[in-house]
Amino acid sequence: MSKKAWGGRFQEESISWVEEFNASIHFDKVLIEEDINGSLAHAGMLAAQNIISEDEYSQIKAGLLSILEDYNKGQLTFSVSREDIHMNVEAALIEKIGSAGGKLHTARSRNDQVATDMHLFVKKEVNAVIQATEMLQQTIIDLAEAHIDVIMPGYTHLQRAQPILFSHHIMTYFWMLERDKSRFNDSLKRIDLSPLGAGAISGTTFNIDRFQTKDDLGFEGIYHNSMDAVSDRDYIVETLSNISLSMVHLSRLSEELIFWTTDEANFVTLSDAFTTGSSMMPQKKNPDMAELIRGKTGRTSGHLMAMLMLLKGLPLTYNKDMQEDKEGLFDSLTTIKGSLKIMNGMLETLTINEAVLEAAVNEDFSNATELADYLVAKGIPFRDSHEIVGKLVLTCINQGIYLKDLTLEAFKDASEVIEDDIYNILSPKVVVNRRVSYGSTGTESVKQQIEVAKNHM
Numbered sequence: 001m002s003k004k005a006w007g008g009r010f011q012e013e014s015i016s017w018v019e020e021f022n023a024s025i026h027f028d029k030v031l032i033e034e035d036i037n038g039s040l041a042h043a044g045m046l047a048a049q050n051i052i053s054e055d056e057y058s059q060i061k062a063g064l065l066s067i068l069e070d071y072n073k074g075q076l077t078f079s080v081s082r083e084d085i086h087m088n089v090e091a092a093l094i095e096k097i098g099s100a101g102g103k104l105h106t107a108r109s110r111n112d113q114v115a116t117d118m119h120l121f122v123k124k125e126v127n128a129v130i131q132a133t134e135m136l137q138q139t140i141i142d143l144a145e146a147h148i149d150v151i152m153p154g155y156t157h158l159q160r161a162q163p164i165l166f167s168h169h170i171m172t173y174f175w176m177l178e179r180d181k182s183r184f185n186d187s188l189k190r191i192d193l194s195p196l197g198a199g200a201i202s203g204t205t206f207n208i209d210r211f212q213t214k215d216d217l218g219f220e221g222i223y224h225n226s227m228d229a230v231s232d233r234d235y236i237v238e239t240l241s242n243i244s245l246s247m248v249h250l251s252r253l254s255e256e257l258i259f260w261t262t263d264e265a266n267f268v269t270l271s272d273a274f275t276t277g278s279s280m281m282p283q284k285k286n287p288d289m290a291e292l293i294r295g296k297t298g299r300t301s302g303h304l305m306a307m308l309m310l311l312k313g314l315p316l317t318y319n320k321d322m323q324e325d326k327e328g329l330f331d332s333l334t335t336i337k338g339s340l341k342i343m344n345g346m347l348e349t350l351t352i353n354e355a356v357l358e359a360a361v362n363e364d365f366s367n368a369t370e371l372a373d374y375l376v377a378k379g380i381p382f383r384d385s386h387e388i389v390g391k392l393v394l395t396c397i398n399q400g401i402y403l404k405d406l407t408l409e410a411f412k413d414a415s416e417v418i419e420d421d422i423y424n425i426l427s428p429k430v431v432v433n434r435r436v437s438y439g440s441t442g443t444e445s446v447k448q449q450i451e452v453a454k455n456h457m
């Protein structure tokens, strides 16, 4: 049995499988850089405040830096009996430099230490998520601009509704991601806070300078209450929630890609690199990446629920339950970063089947609203025109034709006011470009929208 950092008041030996259950080193080792940076700032402050000597500080600093080097070279071994990253690093330090290493933990607890590590880590990761989000937003803008004129069916209830520009459709996801980005950015206000110096719960008797460590670690703000500092996990809930919603957005887009690539729609084709084949059916090309993003969305929502349940009923301040805040969060961060990257790759390499979309919008009733609006412009009340057009649609369905195939005579039978300019009005391109309201699908509106979007980048 290795000697425990807290071994003094214990008489019985520990049991290895209990240690295994208790330990977090398997997953919290990813915090090593943050842990060492936190310790460097803490030791520097202790020296500046004459709590340890300059010489002790130099030894601690050199020791910590060489531990990080060992880690990066794959030469640092962790032990389960040291429980977590904090005690593994401290033990390695004492092993390296001897008694000066034992002074590092002066005026500090693992409670403020783990909180500091996590704040630093979540801040770094959320910034990475923001970057990955922007990358996808840029790809969406590029896609929209490259295919600005492509018309496709717009749906409500998954039934053909009105023709729209593909660029308008895809830009919707730009705005969802824009809200995600803004939520992540806003959350940084609450992530970017220093808990260091809170001690175990109540602060410390040593004359520490919490503002110095806050500045050294690059934190924007500080916790004003030591108990809040060690027990707050709101920023983790918030991050999990922001990830969950962003994953829901990616899942909706995935679902559209899955639908668009069916044989039934065939609107787009995904690059081979982002699809897989079937072990049995030679013809298959499956949209696995999109399906996986859709599937992983369940996982990230689950991690959010787990974190909320973890905190419910937890009294102040630190409770070991809180060690359970990590695996779900780490997994969610890996998942969102991976999903954003995969989605970006899928969109960058996607082929839009323009001929299929062209045929699709010419062979449906998505121009019916246009005909109704045409009648209204000629003085017919909308409710009457709705009825007239509905009957014409029914006639077409019965004859297996579309509105554009009706003779002028048939149109006139339905309403005298219809002239032969109606054929032009019914063409999908005209339908789309007659939409001139702000934020609409008309080409000019979409170009304007893209310009506004670029200002958000």
Ligand code: ARG
Binding pocket: 024, 028, 083, 084, 110, 111, 114, 318, 320, 322, 323, 324
């Ligand atoms: N491994 C612990 C965690 O992740 C570190 C803090 C432990 N503090 C304590 N007093 N047991 O939460």
